[in-house]
Amino acid sequence: MSSVEQKQPLSDGPDWSFELLGQYQAEIERVAKLYKLDTYPNQIEVITAEQMMDAYSSVGMPIGYNHWSYGKKFIQTEQNYKRGFMGLAYEIVINSNPCIAYLMEENTMTMQALVMAHACYGHNSFFKNNYLFRTWTDASSIIDYLVFAKQYLSHCEEKYGISEVEDMLDSCHALMNYGVDRYKRPQKISMDEEQKRQKDREAYLQSQVNQLWKTIPNKGDLSAEHEYRFPSEPQENILYFIEKNAPLLKPWQREVVRIVRKISQYFYPQKQTQVMNEGWATFWHYTILQHLYQENLVTDKFILEVLHNHTNVVFQPEYNSKYYSGINPYALGYAMFTDLRRICEQPTEEDKEWFPDIAGSDWLETLHFAMQNFKDESFISQYLSPKIIRDFHLFAITDDDKESTLEVAAIHNAEGYQQIRQTLSAQYNLSNIEPNIQVYSADITGDRSLTLRFIPNKRIPLADNFQQVLKHVHRLWGFNVQLEQLNDDGSVKLLGSCPL
C-alpha cells in the first residue's frame, strides 16, 4: 500500500480532455484486469446531446434503417429533453465487437470516468461473457448486418417505393416480439456472405413457396388428409413462419421480414438480462472507482461526485412513492451482486443455510459464474437472498380479478422469502409478460387461411387492440387470418379474424 500512496491523483476536471480520458481509461482498464473482467476492445465515441437523442430514437442501433416510428421516438425524446422532463442517459453502449460506447460531451470528467467503468468494462464484459449473448448474438457481425439492412431497405425504397417498404416494416414491427427463436441457435455470417446468400435465398425461397402451393387439393385424398395439419407443430416464431411460408410475399418482402426478425433476435437477450446487466455494470463502476480511490489515484472531490451519481442510479422508490414505477433494475441488480460478494466474504448463518455452495467461496469467481450463466429470471431465483428481501422490504401482492380486493401474499419474513423469490423471478420471465401466441395451422389445402392460437397464462387476457395486429398479420400472410384462444378447460374460442 505504501508505494501506491505516493501516486499523484489524476486531475478531477471538471472539464475533460482526450488526454485525460486516455489516462483514466488506462487506469480503469488496469483495475478491470485485476478483477478479471474480460472485454471486447473498446471504441469510445464522444458525441453531443443532439447526437445522443439520435441514438436514443434508433433504439441504440448505431446505424438504423429509416422508419417513421424512429422519427416519432425522436420527436418525443426531443420534446421531453427540451422541456426538461427527462435527462439523457449518460451513456449508450452497443453489443458489438469492438464494443461501441458513447460518451456525452456535456459530462464532467468524473462522469466520463464513471461511464467508462460502467459501459466499457461493466456492460462490455457482460456482453462478451453472458451465455445468452454468447448464444444469441454475434457481436462481430452486428454492425455489418445493420449496414446491410439499411442499404437493402433504402434500395427497396428506391425500387418499390417508400410506402410499400413502410407498410412491410409496420407489419413486421407489430410482430417483432414474435420474431425470435427461443431454442435454435442463429448462424454467424459476415456482411459479404450475407449479401451473397441473400440473392440465393431469394430465388430458393420463392421456389420453395411455389412448391408448397403446388400440393393442389386432390378430392380423393381430402378425407385421408383430414387430420393433417400444417405446420405439424405450433410455431412460436411467427415472423419466421411468415418469411418461409407466406404465399404471396415477394422475395424482397421476405428479406424485409427477415431483417426485422434478425434485429429482434439481436435484442432478445437484452430484454432478459436487464437486472443482471445493469446490476453488473453498476457493481463494477462502483468497485473499480473505489479501487482507484483507495490507490489515491482519484481525488475526494471525484469520488464524492461518483457517489452522488451512483446513489441516484440505485435509488429505489417505495411502492407508495409518486416516483415509483416498478423495481429499479439498477438498484436490484447492484444490490444482488454486492450481496453476493458479501455472502462469499462474510457469510452469516442464514447465508450458509440458504447458499451452502457459495457462502465463503472466492467472491470474484462466484460473481463471474453468476454473470456468465444466468438471465434475470434464473439469477433471481438462484441468488435473491433473504437479506435483500429484507433490505428492500419486498412484499408480494396477489391481484385476482375474481376477488374484490388485492391480497398480500407474502412479506419479508421467514415464511415469505421463498415465495417472494419465486414471484419476483416469474416477474422477469418473458413468457409471463408477453402473451403466448403461436402459429397453430395454415390451411394449405383449403382457403389458405392462417390460424394463430393464444394460450392465456393465468387467465390474463389479450389486450383488445389485437384486431389491429391481426390486420398486420393479414397484410403479411395475404389470406384470412384467425386468432383463437385456448382456454384452461381445453375449449377453443375464436377471438377475432381479419378480414372480419
Added chain:
Amino acid sequence: MAHFIDRRLNGKNKSAVNRQRFIRRYKQQIKQAVSDAISKRSVTDINNGEKVSIPGKDITEPFFHQGQGGHRERVHPGNDQFSPGDKIKRPQGGQGGGSGQGDASADGEGEDEFVFSISKDEYLDLLFEDLELPNLKKNQLDKLVQYKNVRAGFRSEGVPTNIDIVRSLQGSLARRVAMTAGKKRELHELEAKLALVEAEPVPDQHQLMALREQIELLEKRIGAVPFIDSFDLRFRNFQKRPEPTSKAVMFCLMDVSGSMDQATKDMAKRFYILLYMFLSRSYKNVEVVYIRHHTQAKEVDEQEFFYSQETGGTIVSSALKMMADIVKDRYDPAEWNIYAAQASDGDNWADDSPQCADLLAQQILPFVRYYAYIEITPRPHQSLWLEYEKLQQSFDNFAIQPIRQVADIYPVFRELFKKQAA
C-alpha cells in the same frame, strides 16, 4: 485496448429523415391540426412555427400484449404496513397496486394527444401546400425583366480593370515554359560539352569559341522571351442575365364604415396575413399598401388601417380610384407584380356599384396579377357582390368569396389559391 473517436463534428441530424417520414405519414392529421390552428392563432404571431397535436391513438404501433384481468402476482418494494393475508382495496389509477395497469395507455385507449412542434417552414409548407399563385405562368413572359451581371468565365480581351491576375500569370508561366524548354535543354547540353572541352588538358580554342558563341546566342534568345505578353492576358467575363422581378406589391382595401365592426376587421386581417405570408414565399420583397375607405379613401399605415374607427356611408369606388392612382404613380405594372385583396361587409351605396365594376374592368384588373374580393357577412349579398359576380365571368384573375366566420378564412383562402387543374 480502447480508442477514442470524436464524433461531435459528425452530423447531428441523423434522425431528420425519420422525422420527415413521420410528418409524411401523418400529413393528413398534421394538416388538419395546422388549419385548425390558423383560425385560433393570434393575428400578430405569424412568423413562428406551430405546435401540432394529433390524437395519440392514431400513432400507436399495435402489438400483442396482455390486457387487464386474470390472476397476477407482483412484488413491490418498501413494505411499511402489510402482513401476509391483508386485504387491500384495489387502487384506482394504478398507483401502488399493480404496475400492470400501466398498460392502459400503451394499448391506445388513452386520450393522450401527441403534441410536438413544427418549424415555421414546415408550417408554411403544410399550410400552403397545393396552392399556387394564379396566372403566374401565363404572365411570366410579360413580367418585367431586370438584368443582373453575373460572372461567366474568362475571355482574352477586355478592359484592364477586369484583368484576372492569377489567370494571366498562369498563362504567362505556361507560355514561357513552352517557349524556352527546348532552348534550355540545348543550352544545358552545350554547357556540358563546354565543360568537357575545358577539362581537356589542351582545350581546342576554336571549338571553345564556337561553343561559347552558341551559348551566348541561346541565352540571348531565352532572355528575349517576354515575361508577359498580351497573349497571356485573361479578363474576367461578365454576362447580363435576365432576372424576373421579385418585387411585389399587395394592396389591402378595406371598408371601415360604421357597419364594419372590430370582429369583421380582424377576420379581414387574417386574410391579409395569409396573403402576405403566401406572397412572401414567392417574392423576395413584398410591399403592402393599405387603403381604407368609407365615403372617401385614404392611404394609411397598418395600425390605422386595422384599428381606427370611422363612421359614415360607403363608397367603394373611391378606394378603387385611389388604388389605380397609386399604381400609376408608384408601381409600374411592368416592374411590379401587383396583388390586391379587398374586404368588405358588402355594403355599398347602390349607385356606386356599377362604377366599381367599371373601374376594376378598365383600370385595375388588366394590370394586376390577382384580385381577390372577400365579403364578410352573414347577410344576403348586395349590389356590389352582384356586379362583381358579372365581372368574374370575363376576368380569370378576379375571384370573389364570401366569409361567414373566422374558421372560413383558411378554407376560402385555399379555395382562392388552389392549384388549377392543368
